[in-house]
Amino acid sequence: MLKLPITLPEIAPRISAGAFILNSGLSKRAADEQTAAGLHGFASGTYPFLQKVPPQQFVQGLSTAEIAVGAALLAPIVPTFTAGAVLTAFSGGLLGLYLKTPGMRKPGSLAPTEQGLAVAKDSWLVGIGIGLMTRGLVERRPRVTVKKAAKQAKRAAKQARREAKAAARA
Numbered sequence: 001m002l003k004l005p006i007t008l009p010e011i012a013p014r015i016s017a018g019a020f021i022l023n024s025g026l027s028k029r030a031a032d033e034q035t036a037a038g039l040h041g042f043a044s045g046t047y048p049f050l051q052k053v054p055p056q057q058f059v060q061g062l063s064t065a066e067i068a069v070g071a072a073l074l075a076p077i078v079p080t081f082t083a084g085a086v087l088t089a090f091s092g093g094l095l096g097l098y099l100k101t102p103g104m105r106k107p108g109s110l111a112p113t114e115q116g117l118a119v120a121k122d123s124w125l126v127g128i129g130i131g132l133m134t135r136g137l138v139e140r141r142p143r144v145t146v147k148k149a150a151k152q153a154k155r156a157a158k159q160a161r162r163e164a165k166a167a168a169r170a
Contacts, residue, residue, distance in 0.1 A: 006076045010135055013128045014073045014080075017087060021125075022070025028063035035059070046100045065090065081136025088129030094122040 006014070031039070033055070039062065040055035050058060069090045072078045097119055098104050104116030112120040 006078075006080055007135075010080050010132060013132060014083060017125055017128045018070045018073030020070075021066050021087075021090075022074065025063045025066025025068075025070055028059055028066065031056075031059045031063070042101070043097065046097050079136060080132050084129045084132025084134075084136055086129075088126060088133060091122050091125035091129055094119070095126055098122060 028035075028039075036055040036059040040050065040053070040058045043058065043062075044050040044053075053061070069086055072086045073083050075083075098112070098116060101116075101119075103113060104119055105111060106113055
């Protein structure tokens with residue numbers, strides 16, 4: 001039987017975040033010039049190094065990245081820690097837009113303005129990513145089934161009896 005590197009509690013956050021991001025990436029695939037210019041302007045205002053990238057190329061790269069992140073979250077063969085790390089890195093960049101772009105937050109606060117509300121949701125994606133990474137680290141310990149645990153206990157008891165007999169003879 002194939003054992004997937006994902007457990008039942010991980011399915012809901014992976015599907016919700018993965019489907020959201022995948023849909024966002026797919027919708028950007030056919031972005032027109034005006035949409036590309038708007039997204040590029042918003043991102044390059046916060047991350048100046050992006051000014052060197054043409055708007056259409058930027059949107060295609062963003063679209064591809066979102067599709068890859070969404071697919072990694074939705075694919076059960078991708079280990080939970082890896083999926084969480086990918087989501088955390090990607091959404092951390094998006095969260096930077098929220099934190100660094102003027103007008104996104106109320107003055108002196110992390111609370112979003114009306115304009116920042118749409119971008120503030122990326123904080124949830126960071127939280128989901130960190131949660132998946134944590135879960136992936138916890139789940140790296142090998143799991144022992146009840147049957148295997150009973151076998152191990154039986155072996156340990158047998159070994160203890162042998163050692164007790166040897167100690168009694170000495």
